[in-house]
Amino acid sequence: MREAPDRHFTLIYWAALLLEVLIVLALVALGRAFS
Amino acid sequence: MRTLDWVVVFAYIVWVVVDGLRRSKGTDKVDGYFLGNRSLPWWAVGLSVMATQMSAVTLVGTTGQAYSTGLRFVQFYLGLPLAMVILSMTAVPFFHRAKVYTAYEYLERRFDLKTRTLASFLFLMGRGMALGVSLAAPAVVLAAILGWSLGLTVLVICVPMILYTSVGGVQAVAWTDVKQMAIIVSGMFVAVATLVAGIPGSVGVSRAMHLAGATGRLSAVDFHFDPREQYTFWSGLIGGLFLMLSYFGCDQSQVQRYLTAKSADEARHSLLLSAFVKIPLQLLVLTTGVLVFVFYLFQTPPMLFNHAYDARVAAGPLAAEYAALERDFSTTIEARRLAAEANDRQAFLAADGRVRDIRARAADIVKSTTGDTRFTDVNYVFPTFITTHMPIGLTGLMIAAIFAAAMSSSAGELNALATSTIIDFYKRHFVTEADDAHYLLASKLATIAWGLFACLVATQAANLGSLIEVVNRYGSFFYGSLLGVFILAILSKRANGTGAFWGMMVGMAVVLIVAFTSSIAFLWHNVIGAVVVVAVGLGVSFWRPGGSGGINPGTVADAFVITGHDHVS
Numbered sequence: 143m144r145e146a147p148d149r150h151f152t153l154i155y156w157a158a159l160l161l162e163v164l165i166v167l168a169l170v171a172l173g174r175a176f177s
Numbered sequence: 178m179r180t181l182d183w184v185v186v187f188a189y190i191v192w193v194v195v196d197g198l199r200r201s202k203g204t205d206k207v208d209g210y211f212l213g214n215r216s217l218p219w220w221a222v223g224l225s226v227m228a229t230q231m232s233a234v235t236l237v238g239t240t241g242q243a244y245s246t247g248l249r250f251v252q253f254y255l256g257l258p259l260a261m262v263i264l265s266m267t268a269v270p271f272f273h274r275a276k277v278y279t280a281y282e283y284l285e286r287r288f289d290l291k292t293r294t295l296a297s298f299l300f301l302m303g304r305g306m307a308l309g310v311s312l313a314a315p316a317v318v319l320a321a322i323l324g325w326s327l328g329l330t331v332l333v334i335c336v337p338m339i340l341y342t343s344v345g346g347v348q349a350v351a352w353t354d355v356k357q358m359a360i361i362v363s364g365m366f367v368a369v370a371t372l373v374a375g376i377p378g379s380v381g382v383s384r385a386m387h388l389a390g391a392t393g394r395l396s397a398v399d400f401h402f403d404p405r406e407q408y409t410f411w412s413g414l415i416g417g418l419f420l421m422l423s424y425f426g427c428d429q430s431q432v433q434r435y436l437t438a439k440s441a442d443e444a445r446h447s448l449l450l451s452a453f454v455k456i457p458l459q460l461l462v463l464t465t466g467v468l469v470f471v472f473y474l475f476q477t478p479p480m481l482f483n484h485a486y487d488a489r490v491a492a493g494p495l496a497a498e499y500a501a502l503e504r505d506f507s508t509t510i511e512a513r514r515l516a517a518e519a520n521d522r523q524a525f526l527a528a529d530g531r532v533r534d535i536r537a538r539a540a541d542i543v544k545s546t547t548g549d550t551r552f553t554d555v556n557y558v559f560p561t562f563i564t565t566h567m568p569i570g571l572t573g574l575m576i577a578a579i580f581a582a583a584m585s586s587s588a589g590e591l592n593a594l595a596t597s598t599i600i601d602f603y604k605r606h607f608v609t610e611a612d613d614a615h616y617l618l619a620s621k622l623a624t625i626a627w628g629l630f631a632c633l634v635a636t637q638a639a640n641l642g643s644l645i646e647v648v649n650r651y652g653s654f655f656y657g658s659l660l661g662v663f664i665l666a667i668l669s670k671r672a673n674g675t676g677a678f679w680g681m682m683v684g685m686a687v688v689l690i691v692a693f694t695s696s697i698a699f700l701w702h703n704v705i706g707a708v709v710v711v712a713v714g715l716g717v718s719f720w721r722p723g724g725s726g727g728i729n730p731g732t733v734a735d736a737f738v739i740t741g742h743d744h745v746s
Contacts, residue, residue: 151445155262158452162258165456166410169248169397176390 185573197341223450229589233315243466247394256417289674309634364578416700657706658684680714
């Protein structure tokens with residue numbers, strides 16, 4: 143059993159993971175743009 | 178270094194001590210000394226978490242690495258945001274509400290004393306030695322750059338740090354961490370601005386970035402799956418996830434940071450700060466390294482940045498070849514600069530490849546002349562730039578930032594070493610019934626003792642040879658196993674103390690065998706260790722059921738109702 147995170151934390155979790163995906167995509171784009 | 182730079186460095190050191198001592202209010206009880214009376218705001222704890230992780234090696238080593246290979250080291254941190262989210266959902270509220278001083282305290286409640294003692298012992302051995310080694314790395318570089326002796330440099334880092342950590346406890350550590358992070362981050366922004374300003378106007382930032390990109394330095398993400406490769410997307414995401422779960426969830430030097438937060442929710446916010454900021458911050462550091470590379474396309478760099486063995490090489494049997502290489506290096510650097518300015522990609526890449534070959538041959542000559550097979554100049558690249566090209570005053574700020582990084586990461590570790598020593602060993606095994614004042618004094622003495630031990634290891638680092646490699650790899654030998662034990666404790670009701678103990682032993686043995694007999698990259702060792710511990714731990718627990726020994730063999734949710742029984746009161 144795990145404590146159900148409230149809405150506030152759920153939003154923060156998704157925002158953190160979304161930011162990471164965006165950073166990876168930006169890095170891939172950067173590598174291609176300047177290769 | 179000019180007078181103003183020395184004034185800045187000196188002012189920083191005095192300020193950090195005075196500010197640290199000022200923060201010692203409320204630390205006249207053990208609870209205040211080790212947990213800051215659980216009163217710190219989330220942002221201060223969050224910055225302290227990041228400062229503890231960001232060592233001086235992160236500043237000087239990572240910039241040097243980016244100078245040589247570019248941004249790809251950022252992949253090491255790809256598992257961090259997910260680890261922070263998982264820990265915020267599980268371990269953070271769990272430890273906070275369990276009212277523990279150390280993460281290992283919980284292992285006795287859940288399993289038994291031998292499991293707690295083994296885990297805490299492994300932490301003390303690993304961190305105790307690693308603290309000295311992690312102090313030595315920046316000390317050696319700063320000593321060479323500033324022209325000080327190694328002993329003096331170690332003392333300049335250690336004495337202020339031991340002073341404010343031993344007197345002010347965790348609050349002094351956290352609040353000085355906050356200010357040290359501010360110095361480090363502002364220092365990095367100043368360095369980036371200086372480097373960008375140093376790019377010739379005729380070239381411009383865009384073309385300079387194309388030059389860096391042409392050498393592969395802006396290719397940060399490698400999706401190729403190869404367990405022998407150190408840094409790929411997959412090793413960073415999966416291996417890095419296990420490493421970060423272990424480091425932030427099971428290593429006392431991090432667990433203690435968020436135990437100081439006002440509430441469980443504040444502790445979760447503090448850890449989640451890293452999920453948002455750590456990768457961008459690491460990119461800032463790596464970008465600085467790439468910009469140093471760009472900067473030296475238009476300025477003449479030294480052939481090797483580490484001059485420790487110059488005299489010995491000049492007097493050695495390969496001196497003539499080394500001198501010829503230096504001449505070749507000068508001509509090739511000039512050819513590279515002209516090609517860069519003319520935007521001649523092919524000529525530029527050919528010259529850059531030749532520069533790389535010359536540097537590799539020069540390093541080989543140093544190694545064969547001196548017998549120092551670990552010779553590298555990676556850690557000297559950024560400090561050389563700072564002391565030779567930064568404007569007056571800002572050089573002092575950057576050197577202060579390196580001192581700040583060394584102190585902030587080490588102070589948190591020192592504080593955690595003292596906590597585990599007193600809570601998991603001294604109070605648990607030796608002096609079990611004494612008053613608060615006694616344990617407070619013992620805690621301060623433990624802080625000083627570990628600090629002096631770290632100083633000793635740091636000053637002897639040059640003579641420790643391959644021991645340093647053992648210490649550096651030690652963490653990866655037991656981190657995965659430690660994580661496995663906590664996974665067993667938190668996620669399985671059936672696991673018992675015997676299973677956890679033997680799971681941990683077998684997990685470490687398997688990782689040792691894998692490390693010494695295969696070419697699997699170290700980030701995967703954490704995954705292997707954790708999986709083996711869980712498998713063996715569950716197997717032994719089914720084979721020999723019962724005998725948990727803990728007061729409550731519950732899991733995450735159950736533990737929320739556990740009240741502390743092992744507190745120093």
